[in-house]
């Protein structure tokens with residue numbers, strides 16, 4: 001359920017008409033619905049009621065300050081993957097006590113930054129990282145709270161580029177090496193070995209791989225406890241999928257029931273790191289038709305492109321694309337490729353998609369663009385980053401102004417030997 005619905009034939013975000021926003025700020029733009037984010041957060045946390053689980057929003061899904069802030073106000077912590085995300089999460093009001101730091105390549109500076117702040121947990125992904133974290137913590141007179149991210153060798157059944165829990169993936173420590181790593185950690189004075197973490201991928205649409213990975217993680221907790229380690233935490237990762245089109249991911253209620261069943265009476269502090277499921281369907285990308293071309297095939301050329309939303313090009317992902325002015329029920333639908341202006345054939349947002357008649361300047365909306373949309377945008381083809389808007393009830397606000405081409409050029413710096421010529 002989301003709050004992007006037609007009213008009298010015009011697409012609205014909550015109570016705000018999309019054409020009104022387009023008239024005020026131009027296109028393309030991302031539009032997020034605060035009510036949709038709130039609803040998704042409440043459904044997920046409701047399903048975990050009684051578990052005491054800490055829900056750390058995976059900031060990488062959408063790291064606009066207003067989005068992180070919305071999550072923080074709802075009670076979420078933050079799952080961060082870089083020092084930059086850590087700074088962003090804190091700037092948006094996240095409490096250090098609710099921050100989990102994951103990722104296989106944390107640098108010394110990033111570890112030191114997080115140690116100085118005093119975060120809830122480091123999810124450590126290699127022996128070298130554990131040793132470096134220990135060394136930095138000892139230097140700083142701190143003890144780092146650690147969970148070891150294990151790689152359970154489970155196939156999440158998702159796209160190749162976002163599966164992370166198979167042994168050939170770069171993430172985590174192979175689960176059969178975990179005992180040795182915990183034994184090592186127990187000897188290191190700068191780390192407290194508190195828990196086990198798993199995260200097997202993203203856009204997972206089946207409960208079975210989650211269940212398998214949780215089962216392996218919890219089995220490891222039992223083994224570690226039997227070996228005398230004081231394991232108190234288990235971090236179950238994120239990855240729950242959303243319906244973009246035909247998918248039928250498990251409803252959060254079912255996911256929550258499974259988590260409850262598997263972790264009951266285990267005396268573990270749980271952490272979850274959902275990203276996409278909270279924000280994915282809470283955002284759309286609004287664009288305008290520039291041209292339409294019928295040369296054997298129907299091409300709808302819009303003013304948004306792969307640099308604005310790379311998911312179709314990168315993950316072969318399917319996004320619903322709808323006209324902002326609802327098509328008449330009897331409008332003829334003909335197959336079209338919806339493409340951007342970038343000079344690459346990969347700049348295709350939809351292929352062979354039944355679309356109603358559209359004319360230049362008509363608005364269209366690419367749905368389910370709230371996660372891994374704006375955050376993955378680039379300025380390829382010297383296309384400035386698009387505006388982002390958040391709606392709440394009958395109000396909206398620009399939460400990131402559209403970049404200008406002057407902003408973009410100003411980021412470049414001429415070498416000294418060219419400055420004279422430019423002046």
Ligand SMILES: *Cc1c(COP(=O)(O)O)cnc(C)c1O
Pocket residue numbers: 058060061079081102103199201202203237238239240273274275276277371
């Ligand atoms: C990306 C990521 C997440 C969030 O994944 P979603 O599919 O957006 O829920 C959670 N944890 C880690 C470690 C991640 O890398």
